[in-house]
Amino acid sequence: MPKEAKLKKYEDVLAAALKFTDDDLAMNAAGRLSPAQTAMLQRRRTVGAIVIGGLCAIVTLCLFIGSAGVGMFLSPVFLALMVFFAFALAIGAIPAVRISRDLKLGAQVVEGRVELDTTPAQNSASYRVKVDGQKFNVQKRAFLAFKNGDPYRIYYAPNTKTILSAEWLR
Numbered sequence: 092m093p094k095e096a097k098l099k100k101y102e103d104v105l106a107a108a109l110k111f112t113d114d115d116l117a118m119n120a121a122g123r124l125s126p127a128q129t130a131m132l133q134r135r136r137t138v139g140a141i142v143i144g145g146l147c148a149i150v151t152l153c154l155f156i157g158s159a160g161v162g163m164f165l166s167p168v169f170l171a172l173m174v175f176f177a178f179a180l181a182i183g184a185i186p187a188v189r190i191s192r193d194l195k196l197g198a199q200v201v202e203g204r205v206e207l208d209t210t211p212a213q214n215s216a217s218y219r220v221k222v223d224g225q226k227f228n229v230q231k232r233a234f235l236a237f238k239n240g241d242p243y244r245i246y247y248a249p250n251t252k253t254i255l256s257a258e259w260l261r
Contacts, residue, residue, distance in 0.1 A: 102259060108236035111256040119198040119246035119256045128255050129194060132248065136190040143183030150175055186251070193248035198255055200246050201225045207239045220254070227254050
């Protein structure tokens with residue numbers, strides 16, 4: 092493999108880590124989401140709804156089977172089921188509403204020097220990128236693509252705090 096192929100430009104490394112293209116970056120600079128970013132957010136919203144729906148169905152089935160011999164509507168199991176449903180819907184609806192708002196608002200921008208921060212845990216860590224008062228939780232690969240203290244322009248979805256694309260301002 093030629094030496095030039097091994098040495099990628101820094102911008103390419105950043106784009107690969109954050110999973111955006113030059114077209115995504117251009118649309119974000121105009122304040123819009125690209126079709127790929129719109130599809131990604133819609134997919135996240137759909138998967139979240141499926142997970143919550145599946146969890147509700149499984150718990151409902153288990154509680155229904157467990158209370159089959161008892162007066163269903165008066166049993167504590169039925170009341171627990173209703174509390175669970177309310178909780179699951181609230182927990183499931185919040186991310187879906189945030190994603191829907193992001194789809195309507197488009198890309199927002201923040202600019203400034205990046206501060207990288209990690210929070211170690213027992214078998215993992217959480218990675219955070221901070222810019223001008225905004226905090227973004229990112230995967231390790233994206234975290235390692237940023238240069239601590241360097242200036243960046245970051246395009247993001249404001250409600251979910253999802254980084255859509257970024258420019259290194261050297």
